[in-house]
Amino acid sequence: MQPPHRSGERFVDLTRRRALRKVVGMQAPSPRGPLGTLVHGWLTRDVAVDLASARALVASHDPLTDPDFQLTLWTLYELHYAGFDDVDDRWEWDPSLLELRASLEDVFERALRELAAETVRATVSADGALADRLFELTTTFEAPPLSRYVQRRATREQMLELLRHRSVYTLKEADPHTFAIPRLTGGPKVALVEVQYDEYGAGRAERHHARMFADTLSACGLSAQYGAYVDELPASSLAVNNAMSLFGLHRRLRGAAVGHFAAVESTSAMPSRRYVDGLTRLGFPPVAAAYYDEHVVADSAHEQLAVRDVCAALADAEPALETDIVFGAAVCLHLDALAAGELLDSWTETDKALTA
Ligand SMILES: [Fe+2]
Numbered sequence: 001m002q003p004p005h006r007s008g009e010r011f012v013d014l015t016r017r018r019a020l021r022k023v024v025g026m027q028a029p030s031p032r033g034p035l036g037t038l039v040h041g042w043l044t045r046d047v048a049v050d051l052a053s054a055r056a057l058v059a060s061h062d063p064l065t066d067p068d069f070q071l072t073l074w075t076l077y078e079l080h081y082a083g084f085d086d087v088d089d090r091w092e093w094d095p096s097l098l099e100l101r102a103s104l105e106d107v108f109e110r111a112l113r114e115l116a117a118e119t120v121r122a123t124v125s126a127d128g129a130l131a132d133r134l135f136e137l138t139t140t141f142e143a144p145p146l147s148r149y150v151q152r153r154a155t156r157e158q159m160l161e162l163l164r165h166r167s168v169y170t171l172k173e174a175d176p177h178t179f180a181i182p183r184l185t186g187g188p189k190v191a192l193v194e195v196q197y198d199e200y201g202a203g204r205a206e207r208h209h210a211r212m213f214a215d216t217l218s219a220c221g222l223s224a225q226y227g228a229y230v231d232e233l234p235a236s237s238l239a240v241n242n243a244m245s246l247f248g249l250h251r252r253l254r255g256a257a258v259g260h261f262a263a264v265e266s267t268s269a270m271p272s273r274r275y276v277d278g279l280t281r282l283g284f285p286p287v288a289a290a291y292y293d294e295h296v297v298a299d300s301a302h303e304q305l306a307v308r309d310v311c312a313a314l315a316d317a318e319p320a321l322e323t324d325i326v327f328g329a330a331v332c333l334h335l336d337a338l339a340a341g342e343l344l345d346s347w348t349e350t351d352k353a354l355t356a
């Protein structure tokens with residue numbers, strides 16, 4: 001079957017779209033390897049792709065550590081969010097592209113299930129109510145002390161690096177989990193919407209969390225343009241983003257989507273407090289810390305809603321989803337720990353080199 005771009009209409013449409021578009025968005029990111037090169041050429045220059053060779057490339061990558069794999073998946077997911085100025089929006093539902101994405105997702109999901117297997121097994125088999133087990137998991141999970149380091153020791157450059165890494169998700173904060181809303185019913189849907197309403201500013205554009213983070217970036221002298229720093233993200237940070245999209249975009253993974261959402265909400269308040277301290281210690285203006293200040297308060301309430309009224313209520317209604325709810329939470333914790341550990345390791349190596 002010929003993909004739609006063979007019709008020859010694609011560039012006409014793209015030219016019109018560029019002329020109508022008031023906001024300048026991002027370009028498709030520069031490839032980081034053979035898989036990305038192939039998809040970039042496919043999306044932006046009509047270069048024909050042999051799906052069998054593309055699938056062979058997918059299979060040859062380690063999904064959790066290979067930036068080529070993760071950036072390619074991120075690029076394909078991004079077609080469902082803001083898209084790219086140099087890519088026609090119709091690619092979003094192109095069957096061949098979706099087929100390629102599915103082969104990336106198969107490999108990625110298998111790796112995530114393996115990564116989280118022991119945590120899922122221990123949490124699912126523990127005694128007690130699911131809400132209690134989820135709180136136990138998020139409070140006892142051993143993660144690298146990134147926020148403590150930021151609070152006490154990080155340099156200005158390290159703080160800025162962290163903000164650049166976080167910007168790729170936070171400038172569209174909440175969007176991946178919002179995909180779960182139409183997949184839920186009753187109480188869990190209502191509770192998820194209640195949290196997301198806050199994430200989107202509770203009716204006030206200036207309180208939209210993504211906008212508040214844009215204000216943080218600007219106050220720190222960084223670009224607030226969505227996707228501005230995607231080129232410097234390591235595979236681990238891209239995987240954090242991609243796991244949310246994987247869960248949000250598949251109805252069969254709705255349990256994982258809300259489990260991930262609950263883990264995000266339950267692990268935010270304390271680190272946010274420390275980021276406020278770090279930004280203040282480093283002399284950034286108060287507006288830079290406002291985003292994190294907001295999360296100290298908001299996420300203390302959100303975590304209760306997310307764990308009890310979304311996750312536990314969903315498991316009550318659909319007991320078969322419990323394991324995936326725990327899986328989603330465990331993936332959030334493991335991937336955040338991988339990304340934080342890498343960043344912290346690179347910083348402590350630099351510190352050692354400077355003091356040697
Ligand atoms: Fe938020």
Ligand SMILES: [Fe+2]
Binds near residue numbers: 199298
């Ligand atoms: Fe929140």
